[in-house]
Amino acid sequence: MTDIEAIRAGKIKQLSGVDLDEEDLSGGHLEGTNLAGASLVGTNLSGANLNGARLDGAQLMGAQLASADLRANLLGANLMQADLTGADLRGSNLRGANLMGAKLTQASLSGAFLSGANLMGVNLQGVDFRGADLRGANLNSATLQGADLSEADLQGATLSEANLEESDLRGANLAGAILAGANLLCAELEKAKLEGATLDRACLVGTSLTAVS
Numbered sequence: 001m002t003d004i005e006a007i008r009a010g011k012i013k014q015l016s017g018v019d020l021d022e023e024d025l026s027g028g029h030l031e032g033t034n035l036a037g038a039s040l041v042g043t044n045l046s047g048a049n050l051n052g053a054r055l056d057g058a059q060l061m062g063a064q065l066a067s068a069d070l071r072a073n074l075l076g077a078n079l080m081q082a083d084l085t086g087a088d089l090r091g092s093n094l095r096g097a098n099l100m101g102a103k104l105t106q107a108s109l110s111g112a113f114l115s116g117a118n119l120m121g122v123n124l125q126g127v128d129f130r131g132a133d134l135r136g137a138n139l140n141s142a143t144l145q146g147a148d149l150s151e152a153d154l155q156g157a158t159l160s161e162a163n164l165e166e167s168d169l170r171g172a173n174l175a176g177a178i179l180a181g182a183n184l185l186c187a188e189l190e191k192a193k194l195e196g197a198t199l200d201r202a203c204l205v206g207t208s209l210t211a212v213s
């Protein structure tokens with residue numbers, strides 16, 4: 001039987017592939033722990049320290065990760081319906097991760113690597129994406145109202161029907177991005193790169209569009 005208290009205390013570091021579904025690891029000291037490929041469906045990891053942990057390929061559907069330190073390797077992780085409210089994801093590797101239905105309000109994703117990630121329809125209102133790598137990410141129908149995407153790399157990202165009202169896209173790279181039907185009302189676009197971007201039906205009312213190619 002898995003010793004949950006020992007895991008929470010950080011005494012067990014090799015947990016790749018283990019089944020920890022629905023367990024309570026809230027506030028756990030899991031920094032540097034190897035949870036690659038682990039099953040953490042519905043697991044409570046609220047406030048846990050996972051800084052430097054390996055969660056690549058982990059199954060985290062419906063996991064509770066509010067206020068957790070997730071500056072970790074989440075390559076290809078399944079985070080569908082996970083609660084990431086207020087989580088620290090700065091610089092995290094979320095390449096190819098599935099975040100559909102996840103809660104990310106007040107989360108910090110500055111400098112995070114999200115290329116190829118699935119964020120379709122996710123509420124990302126006010127989220128900090130400064131300098132994040134979102135190349136090829138799926139942000140179709142996502143709510144990015146007031147989000148900080150300054151200096152973010154969104155090359156080839158799909159943002160069809162996304163709500164980017166009053167978002168900060170200053171210096172962002174949107175080359176080749178698909179913004180068909182996107183709402184960019186009053187968005188800040190100074191020095192944004194829009195070469196090859198698709199802006200069909202996009203609302204650009206009130207934008208400060210001084211883009212450079």
